[in-house]
Amino acid sequence: MAAYFDTLVRVRYAETDQMGVVYHSNYFIYFEIGRTEYIRNAGLDYKKMEIEDDCFFVVASASIRYIRPARYDDVLRIRTRVTESSRRTARIGYEIFNDANEELLATGETYHVFCDHTGRPRALPEEHRKYFEAVGPPEPGPAMTS
């Protein structure tokens, strides 16, 4: 299992605000794209998991640290990894880079509880556990300390 997965997303005009930068809550939408593509890359279709397994990946808490602003039309690289997981929960870590210059723009994490469609916690189906195997926290490296 790869330690992380990178997804590219281009900043939309609608995502900017009057300060001329990406409005801060939109980073959590980028995080969601990151984890969806992480899971897809690992071999699991999140849409199917909701429908076929009645298993939802509910956000229980979230946090973010903003380092440099993202701007309209920037291509962002969302780096996603599972930093912790159990039968009923998973913690996902993210770094967002400006893809053009490798600058780190934000880091964050989301903590999830697996639930059924009524919102009641449940265990992740046995056959899906491999997709949420934790790889630990990010290790410092050139791209991440830039």
Added chain:
Amino acid sequence: MAAYFDTLVRVRYAETDQMGVVYHSNYFIYFEIGRTEYIRNAGLDYKKMEIEDDCFFVVASASIRYIRPARYDDVLRIRTRVTESSRRTARIGYEIFNDANEELLATGETYHVFCDHTGRPRALPEEHRKYFEAVGPPEPGPAMTS
């Protein structure tokens, strides 16, 4: 039945874009607030209509004309009226004013088909028809031609 209903909404920072004005697609969210409050004022709770009557107010088409920009923290007055209706459809008209100076910022309309939760067209329940009685198109007046 009143000819129209006015709802106030304050522009959020998140709704602006880097031009320093409200991003254009957000006006359709204001329209939705306008029609929800129009219906509530008439005596119908849209949330209940979805749940208890399995009747959804699906948008089939929409249009808007932008006249002057709305800006962060502006208080907008959304004027809503039913301009046409039948057992299965309704057409809603909107004007958005800057509440501080009565300037007209945008006009638009949405056309709706009543559907059940599967998206199949259905008739509006008989007892709700009075809430969607058409009052005709807006008549020109001081506030609207400013």
Added chain:
Amino acid sequence: MAAYFDTLVRVRYAETDQMGVVYHSNYFIYFEIGRTEYIRNAGLDYKKMEIEDDCFFVVASASIRYIRPARYDDVLRIRTRVTESSRRTARIGYEIFNDANEELLATGETYHVFCDHTGRPRALPEEHRKYFEAVGPPEPGPAMTS
């Protein structure tokens, strides 16, 4: 100049609403992605046009017809073309297809006025006119009548 340009976009969870489909105002964000990529493909960077030429592509009116719903994780194909243009204005037409089955989900258009950063109308710089050459309305074909 190609008659149209196609851009792919995947529906985000954040773009759905409690009916289980894409919330209707989000299609105008897809339209914006479509025209940005149309212009980029033609050779013009919209971001640069704003900054270097003080030329903004302001939306003066917009309309849409919804045909079939788009859903979470669907890949949409946004087909964009310039249907009319002058020194000071341009009309853009869009069709949104479900990329998996070629079904037409929505059609619409936006009408634009070129403005400077203060919002005052201005002529499009001479050297950019070729990027906004009109190709006329869409011709009916298999993909569009499906």
Added chain:
Amino acid sequence: MAAYFDTLVRVRYAETDQMGVVYHSNYFIYFEIGRTEYIRNAGLDYKKMEIEDDCFFVVASASIRYIRPARYDDVLRIRTRVTESSRRTARIGYEIFNDANEELLATGETYHVFCDHTGRPRALPEEHRKYFEAVGPPEPGPAMTS
């Protein structure tokens, strides 16, 4: 100075997702409404502070814990307080309640750095400091532990 300020906001259809609840990133927009109204209630117009004082309230980090879901048409009560502040920074705490039954739905905080329009940190103007006086963390009480 009051220990906190409460603002009411009604959940919009556009803010829900296909799980039938408010999409998680939208709570940060509610937080922003909470702090804007907190400041306005204290006597400061944030819009003017940006324009007249070239002082922006930039989000440097943010976190949230989700407790119970908010749903379409719910009236939310956003309780906001300044939990820490200095000449250059401020920490704001939030609780979001369902106004109808006093249930606590989410708690969170945002940490801010005062910046000029170029994004460079600066001191908050002396005459505005009173508006950001810290009142300490929330004290447990019936509404907040429900």
